[in-house]
Amino acid sequence: MGKLAKWLRMMGYDSLFFDGEDDSQMVRQALAEGRMILTRDAGIMKRRVVNNGQLKALLIESEKPERQMQQLMATLELNKNLRPFTLCLECNHPLVERSREEVKDRVPPYVYKTQTQYMECPACRRIYWRGTHWEAMKRKLEKLAKTNDG
Numbered sequence: 001m002g003k004l005a006k007w008l009r010m011m012g013y014d015s016l017f018f019d020g021e022d023d024s025q026m027v028r029q030a031l032a033e034g035r036m037i038l039t040r041d042a043g044i045m046k047r048r049v050v051n052n053g054q055l056k057a058l059l060i061e062s063e064k065p066e067r068q069m070q071q072l073m074a075t076l077e078l079n080k081n082l083r084p085f086t087l088c089l090e091c092n093h094p095l096v097e098r099s100r101e102e103v104k105d106r107v108p109p110y111v112y113k114t115q116t117q118y119m120e121c122p123a124c125r126r127i128y129w130r131g132t133h134w135e136a137m138k139r140k141l142e143k144l145a146k147t148n149d150g
């Protein structure tokens with residue numbers, strides 16, 4: 001599910017990742033912030049707040065991130081509201097635009113030479129650019145979306 005959270009962030013969907021222990025805290029926060037819960041835990045689906053529609057939740061069927069993304073794309077129509085390159089993949093914080101000069105000393109020289117668009121996470125200070133990693137993820141998502149249609 002951690003990988004799924006990263007993919008959702010890459011698509012521009014504000015996503016928090018909880019790894020297990022405290023379901024009640026997760027449910028409270030989802031209610032407070034109007035979030036939907038994506039879970040592999042069937043127990044969550046039986047909760048009263050889910051049954052009465054107060055809290056939206058979706059049971060994720062597969063353990064495989066690819067299959068999980070396909071399920072999400074099919075049920076939530078994720079392709080319709082894509083805002084790629086807007087959230088930090090690591091901490092979910094909104095990214096801010098940076099000029100090439102601003103990041104000059106913080107990215108590898110070959111990146112500086114070849115990339116013109118940069119974003120920075122104000123929380124963890126990571127710099128993002130539309131490099132190979134981002135392109136690879138984007139291609140993967142496009143492939144998943146296609147598989148889904150057929």
Ligand SMILES: [Zn+2]
Nearest residue numbers: 088091121124
């Ligand atoms: Zn960050």
